[in-house]
Amino acid sequence: MSDPCQKCSPRAAATIAASTPRVDADTKREATNELAKWRASMLEPEAHPEEAPVTIAEAAKEFLRRFQARVASGERSPRTLEHYRWALREYLLPAWGERGVESILPDDVVALSQSLRDQGRKPPTLRAVEATASRLFSFAVRRGYIQASPFAKLERGERARVRNDDRRVLSNDEARRLLEYADGLVVRTLIATLEVVP
Numbered sequence: 001m002s003d004p005c006q007k008c009s010p011r012a013a014a015t016i017a018a019s020t021p022r023v024d025a026d027t028k029r030e031a032t033n034e035l036a037k038w039r040a041s042m043l044e045p046e047a048h049p050e051e052a053p054v055t056i057a058e059a060a061k062e063f064l065r066r067f068q069a070r071v072a073s074g075e076r077s078p079r080t081l082e083h084y085r086w087a088l089r090e091y092l093l094p095a096w097g098e099r100g101v102e103s104i105l106p107d108d109v110v111a112l113s114q115s116l117r118d119q120g121r122k123p124p125t126l127r128a129v130e131a132t133a134s135r136l137f138s139f140a141v142r143r144g145y146i147q148a149s150p151f152a153k154l155e156r157g158e159r160a161r162v163r164n165d166d167r168r169v170l171s172n173d174e175a176r177r178l179l180e181y182a183d184g185l186v187v188r189t190l191i192a193t194l195e196v197v198p
Contacts, residue, residue, distance in 0.1 A: 053100030053101065053102055053103070054100065054101050054102075054140070054145045055097065055098055055099060055100055055101065056092065056093065056096040056097050056098070056099055056100075056101055056104070056136075057093055057097040057098065059101050059136060059139065059140050059143075059145055060088050060092070060093060060097075060136060062139075062143070063084075063135070063136050063139045063140075064081070064084065064085065064088070066139075067080075067081055067084060068081060083128065083132070084132050084135070086128075087128055087129045087131075087132035087133075088132060088136075091112075091116065091129045092112075092129065092132065092133055092136070095112055095115075096108070096112075101137075101140045101145045101146050102145070102146050104137070104150050105150055105153075106150045106151075106153040106154050106155075106158070108150065109130070109133065109150050109151060109154060109158075110154070110158050112129070112133075113126055113129075113130065113158075113159075116129065130151075130159055133151070134149065134151045137149035137150060137151055138151075
C-alpha cells in the first residue's frame with residue numbers, strides 16, 4: 001500500500017483507515033509529519049494513558065445535573081428530582097459511590113437489595129432505590145460509560161416487588177369511619193370512589 005500522504009494537495013488531508021484520524025495540514029510535509037507522529041503514538045501505550053473509569057459518584061453528579069435541566073425546562077417533575085437525590089444520597093452513593101460504573105454487576109444489585117431487606121427496609125424503599133439505580137445505569141449506557149446496564153442482566157424475580165401481603169386494604173368499617181372524618185366535598189368524593197373489598 002502506498003502512503004496516501006504522497007497524494008495530498010495543498011491544504012493536505014490524509015485518512016488511512018476508519019481507525020486512523022483525519023490529518024489536516026497546510027502542506028504535504030506537515031500532513032506526513034502529523035501522520036508519522038500519530039503512528040508513533042499508537043506504538044507507545046504510555047503516550048495514551050487509559051482514562052480513569054467513571055465512578056458512580058461522578059455519573060450520579062452528571063445524571064442529576066442533566067435531570068435538573070429537564071426539570072427547569074418543565075419536562076420533568078421537581079419531585080422526581082428530589083426522589084432521585086434522596087435515593088442516591090441515602091443508599092446508592094454510600095454503597096457504590098467510589099466504585100467505577102463498569103464494576104457494578106447484577107450480583108451487586110441483588111446484594112444491595114438484600115442488604116436493604118436485611119436492614120428492614122420496606123418494599124416501596126427497595127423499589128425506589130432500584131428505580132433510581134436503573135435510571136442511573138441507563139444514563140451511563142447512553143453516555144457511553146458502560147456497554148450494558150446490570151439491571152438488564154437480572155434474572156426474573158431478582159428485582160424488588162410488592163407482594164400482596166405488603167398492601168393494606170381498609171375494611172368496610174374503616175372506610176366508613178374515614179368518610180365520616182373526611183373534610184370537604186372533594187376529599188369525601190375521592191374516598192367514596194375507592195374500591196372497597198367486602
